Amino acid sequence: xxxxxxxGGSKRVVETxxxxxxxxxxRRRTGFALGFLGIGALFLxxxxxxxxxxxxxxxxxxxRLGDFLARMNPDLRGETLxxxxxxxxxxxxxxxxxxxxxxxxxETLQIAxxxxxxxxxxAVPIAMMMSRNLMPISSVRFVLRRILEAIRxxxxxxVALILVAAFGVGPLAGIITIxxxxxxxxxxxxxxxxxxxxxxxxxGVKAAGASxxxxxxxxxxxxxxxxxxxYAMLKFEGNIGAAAAxxxxxxxxxxxxxxxxxxxxxxxxxxxxxxxMTCMIFVIDMASEWIRxxxxxxxxxxxx
Numbered sequence: 001x002x003x004x005x006x007x008g009g010s011k012r013v014v015e016t017x018x019x020x021x022x023x024x025x026x027r028r029r030t031g032f033a034l035g036f037l038g039i040g041a042l043f044l045x046x047x048x049x050x051x052x053x054x055x056x057x058x059x060x061x062x063x064r065l066g067d068f069l070a071r072m073n074p075d076l077r078g079e080t081l082x083x084x085x086x087x088x089x090x091x092x093x094x095x096x097x098x099x100x101x102x103x104x105x106x107e108t109l110q111i112a113x114x115x116x117x118x119x120x121x122x123a124v125p126i127a128m129m130m131s132r133n134l135m136p137i138s139s140v141r142f143v144l145r146r147i148l149e150a151i152r153x154x155x156x157x158x159v160a161l162i163l164v165a166a167f168g169v170g171p172l173a174g175i176i177t178i179x180x181x182x183x184x185x186x187x188x189x190x191x192x193x194x195x196x197x198x199x200x201x202x203x204g205v206k207a208a209g210a211s212x213x214x215x216x217x218x219x220x221x222x223x224x225x226x227x228x229x230x231y232a233m234l235k236f237e238g239n240i241g242a243a244a245a246x247x248x249x250x251x252x253x254x255x256x257x258x259x260x261x262x263x264x265x266x267x268x269x270x271x272x273x274x275x276x277m278t279c280m281i282f283v284i285d286m287a288s289e290w291i292r293x294x295x296x297x298x299x300x301x302x303x304x
Contacts, residue, residue, distance in 0.1 A: 071267040108253030116236040119182025127190030151184035171252030233288030
């Protein structure tokens with residue numbers, strides 16, 4: 001209970017507190033309103049200057065999108081759906097190139113796997129040297145952070161074009177490009193995970209006389225590995241799409257088939273390839289979830 005002061009002092013304290021509280025609330029609400037209006041104005045200006053609002057095109061963009069989706073219709077027919085590939089309207093006539101597409105998709109998957117594994121492993125020591133709680137030398141942290149920022153700033157498409165010119169058409173350019181991108185992005189994420197680790201575990205291992213590597217191995221890794229795996233698998237899924245996109249400029253994989261379908265306006269082929277990619281990503285997503293749950297000790301029922 002508040003102390004009762006002579007002359008109504010307790011009442012004045014409560015009134016002062018309430019007045020200050022209301023003033024703080026008004027300032028916060030005003031700041032929120034001004035921030036909301038500022039962000040709204042920024043979005044409106046961005047939409048207007050980018051012609052999302054008030055587009056000068058004569059036709060409706062939504063109708064053009066509808067026309068494009070209609071062209072992707074494979075025109076399947078129920079009476080001939082299960083006939084051979086030479087029959088119009090059959091499922092096999094739509095997926096006539098499934099063997100070629102699966103081979104190209106497998107190459108895309110290989111590019112994504114190799115670059116994801118390399119990037120994830122390279123990001124671990126870099127992240128250790130970028131973490132404030134693990135690297136006491138600030139200049140090392142500063143230099144590494146600026147290098148990774150520079151790599152993340154470069155568009156993958158531009159890097160791939162340079163590497164295709166250097167190494168020629170093929171998957172090598174795609175692997176190097178995606179490895180650099182994966183290392184730069186995972187390095188930042190891993191360093192943030194490291195900085196959120198509980199250092200008391202590392203200090204306990206150190207007190208037992210363990211070496212620096214043992215401190216990291218038994219004090220840090222058990223805490224961060226599940227998050228490492230989660231971020232790596234998420235980046236791996238994105239790398240599949242990146243590998244497919246880079247293939248359009250000659251970096252190997254399914255992108256070459258996508259480019260062919262776009263060039264020759266084979267919209268049904270384009271849809272078939274996209275469906276194959278989507279199914280593959282579904283499988284990879286379920287596998288990554290299973291792997292992460294195994295790492296953190298969660299069973300299928302959710303029990304630990």
